[in-house]
Amino acid sequence: xxxxxxxxxxxxxxxxxxxxxxxxxxxxxxxxxxxxxDLDPGHFLAIVxxxxxxxxxxxxxxxxxxxxxxxxxxxxxxxxxxAPERIGYVPQLKTFDRTFPATxxxxxxxxxxxxxxxxxxxxxxxxAMAALGDVGAEALADRSLARLSGGELQxxxxxxxxxxxxxxxxxxxxxxxxxxxxxxxxxxxxERYQARRGATVAMVTHDLAAARFHAxxxxxxxxxxxxxxxxxxxxxxxxxxEAFGHVGHRHAVAL
Amino acid sequence: MDxxxxxLGFAFMQRALAAGLLVALMSGLLGTFVVQRRLSFLGDGLxxxxxGGMGIGALAVVxxxxxxxxxxxxxxxxxxxxxxxxxxxxGIAYVRDRTDLSSDTAIGVFFAVxxxxxxxAFSRIPPDVNLGFNVMDLLFGSILAVRATELTAIAVAAVVxxxxxxxxxxxxxxxxxxDELARTDGVxxxxxxxxLFVLAAIVVAVSAVVVGIVLMAAYLVIPAAxxxxxxxxxxxxxxxxxAIGMTTTLVGVVASFYxxxxxxxxxxxxxxxxxxxxxxxxxx
Ligand SMILES: Nc1ncnc2c1ncn2[C@@H]1O[C@H](COP(=O)(O)OP(=O)(O)OP(=O)(O)O)[C@@H](O)[C@H]1O
Ligand SMILES: [Mg+2]
Numbered sequence: 274x275x276x277x278x279x280x281x282x283x284x285x286x287x288x289x290x291x292x293x294x295x296x297x298x299x300x301x302x303x304x305x306x307x308x309x310x311d312l313d314p315g316h317f318l319a320i321v322x323x324x325x326x327x328x329x330x331x332x333x334x335x336x337x338x339x340x341x342x343x344x345x346x347x348x349x350x351x352x353x354x355x356a357p358e359r360i361g362y363v364p365q366l367k368t369f370d371r372t373f374p375a376t377x378x379x380x381x382x383x384x385x386x387x388x389x390x391x392x393x394x395x396x397x398x399x400x401a402m403a404a405l406g407d408v409g410a411e412a413l414a415d416r417s418l419a420r421l422s423g424g425e426l427q428x429x430x431x432x433x434x435x436x437x438x439x440x441x442x443x444x445x446x447x448x449x450x451x452x453x454x455x456x457x458x459x460x461x462x463x464e465r466y467q468a469r470r471g472a473t474v475a476m477v478t479h480d481l482a483a484a485r486f487h488a489x490x491x492x493x494x495x496x497x498x499x500x501x502x503x504x505x506x507x508x509x510x511x512x513x514x515e516a517f518g519h520v521g522h523r524h525a526v527a528l
Numbered sequence: 529m530d531x532x533x534x535x536l537g538f539a540f541m542q543r544a545l546a547a548g549l550l551v552a553l554m555s556g557l558l559g560t561f562v563v564q565r566r567l568s569f570l571g572d573g574l575x576x577x578x579x580g581g582m583g584i585g586a587l588a589v590v591x592x593x594x595x596x597x598x599x600x601x602x603x604x605x606x607x608x609x610x611x612x613x614x615x616x617x618x619g620i621a622y623v624r625d626r627t628d629l630s631s632d633t634a635i636g637v638f639f640a641v642x643x644x645x646x647x648x649a650f651s652r653i654p655p656d657v658n659l660g661f662n663v664m665d666l667l668f669g670s671i672l673a674v675r676a677t678e679l680t681a682i683a684v685a686a687v688v689x690x691x692x693x694x695x696x697x698x699x700x701x702x703x704x705x706x707d708e709l710a711r712t713d714g715v716x717x718x719x720x721x722x723x724l725f726v727l728a729a730i731v732v733a734v735s736a737v738v739v740g741i742v743l744m745a746a747y748l749v750i751p752a753a754x755x756x757x758x759x760x761x762x763x764x765x766x767x768x769x770x771a772i773g774m775t776t777t778l779v780g781v782v783a784s785f786y787x788x789x790x791x792x793x794x795x796x797x798x799x800x801x802x803x804x805x806x807x808x809x810x811x812x
Contacts, residue, residue, distance in 0.1 A: 370564075388715075389705060
């Protein structure tokens, strides 16, 4: 009985990320159109597509920040937004409010508490320092966020996402503003975290080479889903031609 | 320092200081969020809404002929000013929430309408009627003429504001840092923003009657702005805003007594001095 149940579970595990027929409109603009896919636990998913393709929107649907007009998303079987403790989210680096008085440690502790700290306790600080250490950012701990560079800020946000030991790490273009060496460290770090925790990673990226090299699944998105599967199958010229309207840099070279 | 304890002997002075310190406490806690959310104009807008509400309230009191019955609780124009400020606050929050207009624009619209209504209402009150307060005091405050009624209202508001902010502080701060991140962690950011506006309306309505519209806006912005320059964390900024607000109130009230200067001016100028010091001395 127990064995049978275990066998069924093994045959069809609850997907880490289940996206069913998701359709999002902003006013008249159809941004996502019937997107559906399942991502099994343990994978490293790269989400690629041109600017304005709806990649960030898809991530926000998964987080429960945007309610789609049609369809739904689930994370480990929970409705989007219902299991925040299992998700570590690194937002697309945006024009962050640099006037907000906070230190990197406080930012990381907010990831533990899911709340902003009035004061940081001893144990929390130790945990936050370990997370900052993992991303090579211990030295930033007591620095004011307003004084961090873009790449340093990105590391602090990464520490904030990982400190809660999430089962699913959702990253929206985490390599933006990070230098080449640090980008290598980033993939290395995510792969180590994944191996240690058996976690799932889903990352929006514009770097097709990195997607090909690091991801176990690739999703090509441009409003509709243009391809989903193994990197070598999906990152083919025809698929990219369809989604991007041109193939990587060859377009430019041909000119 | 003899003189200081001497003037504390006066009942009006005790009430003035108690009212001023409570307003500083509430304003420092709220002002931190107001300043960080770039709502510095909100205090002005709500204080003018309170002015409009006081006008309508005073007109109602006069019209229904209850003035000669004395200054009892139910006859206080505050009963109109408070709901009027609350509605205005909700209106501003709604416009901010539902349109792409900036908060300053939304506040500006309500601001103008409130002043127009207030002036219209006061103009309908015969000049010989004794309202129990001076209309000019509504603008510039009469902290030294705080009656027990107003002090009670301020004390009740202080309890409400401190208790409410205490219970939502972590979530409100999180949403102030980043609305989207807070929402991914289950914080109902939109609801909290409405709550912040409601608290601001309560503080402003009960306080503006005493400290005046001009000083009210200053209380919400200057101590928090000065505190920001000296703080690296939001909690530290809150604590310093309260401390600066209270200290400048003490200094301002005492100075106004000795210099025979308007209390509101004395307090604002003391706050301004601290702000200038913060700008000049802020850590690099
Ligand atoms: N809140 C919003 N209101 C209206 N339109 C929006 C909103 N958010 C996104 N959009 C639109 O939806 C489309 C998809 O946006 P999205 O941010 O998901 O793209 P993206 O694939 O992440 O692009 P990028 O690579 O530039 O980050 C864009 O055309 C954008 O203008
Ligand atoms: Mg994006």
